[in-house]
Amino acid sequence: MRLNILALLASVVLVSACAQDQDISSGSSGTGTVASTTGSSSGSGVGSSALEPGSKEEFIAEVGDRVFFGYDKSDLTSSAQSTLDSQALWLQKYPSVRVTVEGHCDERGTREYNLALGERRASSVKDYLVARGIDGGRISTISYGKERPTALGNNKGAWMQNRRGVTVVD
């Protein structure tokens, strides 16, 4: 979780860089910014270099694999958009990588509706990545509704973490 928050913060930095310069090379340097931020904050300085480039682990650690949604919402917040911008850049850097976007919900909804809502969230993530130039054929989607929560508490914090779209490197 700590890593994800850091990645999220890092992507805010990244998006401002992207806004100024949309080409891929600047994106790559942006990704570099994420890595160094992560590395220096964790204080170890070895985190990024140990990860295999283009790997699932690198994606999670340096890009951030998930975005969060509001209650019963599937639109992307600005921080979700910046995470997805970094995901798109990373995916452009590794064009052979395929991903599955999982849509998830909190438990405060009914099962079948949540399956549909999870699908809508996964589609929302996919659509954004496609709009950022990723071939739709590389992205599949799956909804788990409320079946696979990551946070188990009975409070808003836990529910917020469960309303998520997770990009999984296949």
Next chain:
Amino acid sequence: METSLLRLEYLKIRTFCLYFAAFYLICQSSHAELRIDVTQGRADPMPIAVTIFKTDEIKNENLGKKISTVISANLERSGLFAPIDPKAFLETSIEMDLRPQFGNWRVLNAQAMVHGAVNINADGRLNVQFRLWDVFAEQQMVGNAYFTTPKNWRRVAHIISDLIYKRITGEDGYFDTRIVYISESGDSDNRVKRLAIMDQDGANHRFLTDGSDLVLTPRFSPTMQEITYLAYYNRKPRVYIFNIDTGQQEVLGDFPGMTFAPRFSPDGSKVIMSLAKNGVTNIYTMDLATRRVRQLTQSPSIDTSPTYSPDGSRIVFNSDRGGTQQLYVMNSNGREVKRISFGKGRYATPVWSPRGDLIAFTKMFQGKFFIGVMQPNGKNERILADGYLVESPTWAPNGRVLIFFRQTEPTADGVTRSVKLFSIDLTGYNEREIVTPLDASDPAWSPLNP
């Protein structure tokens, strides 16, 4: 399998109809008929004595006791009957062909009395006979005999329970039925879910899948031979049909996205379900014989949880087309869509009563969940049960009782919580847990066994 092999033969005892006619005449003249009004929520349960069914053979004695115990338990669970403790009985063994000593039952204040006999015939078949008596009128209310294989003794007990229930309440019973549901175990963030089936009283419990793939929302076909459900085989959520007798399952159709929320049409010829694709969920039917697919809704919203009315002419579903999840009714061709829920909160999982008069639903309001019913025109909403999370009502075939599941509020760390099945009377009384081996959700009540 048991169900398909089962052949029960009905044999009316003697001049059953004559008894009936005579009794009817007597009722009209002097004695008010023994009757429970099932629409009264808090009526005192009727005291009834269910004696141990008499057996000739010592080796069969257990069966006589087992059958009367199953009948007693069924009647007690309904909340409408109060079976008297057999320890208080002044007579324990009553010959099938003799009239009971009614005084012995009046002193116990038993309004009704049941006795019977169990025999294993020379050909190995089980023969069960019973009579139900109105103790104060001293009249037989119903009597019957059954021949079947001995392993079907529980079904005979349920059929007798249904007959007693019907004779006294005037409504069809619901004891000769089964429940299919999702058995849950393991960590809350990675639950192992298995398809499971049991009799309505929890007996004959069986797992139908092994838990290696996620399965959800099973529902019976009208003949009870098949179950339609959602499974994540090969990480592809799709609607499947499971044959209970053969254990075989097949994916339903070849859809370009996730299919889910399946239910059979009342005649069993179609499955109605949702297809989610590109962020939009609509309702489709598939004809099981021709495999023809028909799209019923074309909205850019989430249309799901469709169920037919019992006559098949209408469909109720939930949709967020108006902004939040609400209930809508349409004709079975998808035309004339009308919103029916207008109360505060969100409405979901509508299920039409087998009687056609009500729609049960899940409602979410101010952080709480409710199970309720309303008329198909949306009028007269009534809440029956509530909780941190209650969901997925399913009707008894007589439309008088519902089963749903309830998840308790997890502890702050989310580790401890339980998910269990409960039944509740349509009046909102008599809530009972339905005991299952593990946690349980997504119940579906079968029709009466054919």
